[in-house]
Amino acid sequence: VQAPAYDDARVALMNVAWWSGATGEARDAADAILSRDPGNQVAKGVRERLDAANRPWWAGFSYSLDSFSDGRAVWQEYATTITRLTPRGSVSVKANEARRFGYGDRALEVEFYPRVRPGTYAFVGLGVSPGSAFYPGHRIAFDLYQSVGGGVEVSGGYRRLAFSGATSIYVGTVSKYLGSWMFTGKVFGVPGSGDSGSTSYHGGFRRYVRDDGLSYVGVTYSHGFSREEIRNVTDLETLDSDT
Numbered sequence: 001v002q003a004p005a006y007d008d009a010r011v012a013l014m015n016v017a018w019w020s021g022a023t024g025e026a027r028d029a030a031d032a033i034l035s036r037d038p039g040n041q042v043a044k045g046v047r048e049r050l051d052a053a054n055r056p057w058w059a060g061f062s063y064s065l066d067s068f069s070d071g072r073a074v075w076q077e078y079a080t081t082i083t084r085l086t087p088r089g090s091v092s093v094k095a096n097e098a099r100r101f102g103y104g105d106r107a108l109e110v111e112f113y114p115r116v117r118p119g120t121y122a123f124v125g126l127g128v129s130p131g132s133a134f135y136p137g138h139r140i141a142f143d144l145y146q147s148v149g150g151g152v153e154v155s156g157g158y159r160r161l162a163f164s165g166a167t168s169i170y171v172g173t174v175s176k177y178l179g180s181w182m183f184t185g186k187v188f189g190v191p192g193s194g195d196s197g198s199t200s201y202h203g204g205f206r207r208y209v210r211d212d213g214l215s216y217v218g219v220t221y222s223h224g225f226s227r228e229e230i231r232n233v234t235d236l237e238t239l240d241s242d243t
Contacts, residue, residue: 011042023050038208038216039177041119041147048115049087058083075100075234089113089121098134098232107135107231119147123157127231134232136161141229143171151177163233182206182216188225198239200224 014029027050033043059082066075076099083092094109109127116122125141143157152174159169168191175184186202204220222228222243227235 011040014043014046026050034208035210036179037151037177038180038182039147039151039153039175041121045115045118048085048089051085056085058085073100073102089115096135096231100134100234103133105129105131105133105135105232107139109139109231111141121145132163134234136163136167136232138162139231143173145173153177159230161230161236163236167236169230180208182208182218186228188230198224200239202228 010029010033014026014033026046030043030047030050033040034047037043059080061081062079064077068074078097079094081092081094083090090113092109092111094111096107096109098105107127107129109125111123111125114122114124122145123141123143125139127135127139127141129135129137129139139162140160141157143155145153145155147153154175155171155173157171157173159167159171161167161169170189170191171186172189173184173186175182183205184203188198188200188202190198192198200222201224202220202222204218206216206218208214208216220228220243222241224239224241225235226238226241226243230236
């Protein structure tokens with residue numbers, strides 16, 4: 001294990017390279033730090049700024065299918081994402097389409113991950129759905145993340161999903177970085193009494209497998225909501241699943 005003073009020296013040398021314009025040396029230094037400490041927020045910030053300058057645009061596509069043993073029709077969902085990396089954080093535009101029960105619905109979302117300062121960043125998400133069949137008419141999401149030392153990061157957040165009635169969801173997360181590992185626990189709380197309220201728990205770990213602080217393999221267990229990010233009515237109504 002490297003001594004803290006040695007780690008601090010590596011961060012200082014990385015900052016010198018970054019501010020002096022030696023981007024290659026700054027990237028190498030950031031990668032070296034992230035290979036040992038994936039949660040280092042200063043190195044992450046430098047890496048994000050370098051990526052924003054060199055590879056500012058990203059595109060992605062995802063597809064999910066749920067099949068059922070009782071013979072009902074499969075559920076399908078598509079998502080196309082375009083992301084712009086900026087020195088202040090990434091901005092994504094996502095188009096979603098869901099097909100279930102013989103119906104279809106679409107939603108458009110914008111997500112922003114602004115970096116406030118080293119160790120502090122946020123997540124802001126806004127979504128709209130003209131049809132409101134599966135997706136909410138509008139969706140608001142916000143999280144604030146803060147490193148508190150010792151490789152620990154905490155966050156608190158809020159979701160508001162406007163279906164026929166609005167649903168509020170509160171989110172709390174604690175993550176611990178330990179070498180190349182990250183361990184996370186998350187709680188979702190829906191206020192209300194009886195069947196109108198619920199609490200869901202998510203826990204998991206990641207093992208970072210490259211020196212970029214981004215690539216990992218992991219396992220997540222969830223009790224309550226089947227998904228970590230609630231986007232449509234079926235995600236919200238699945239309250240007692242183990243995933």
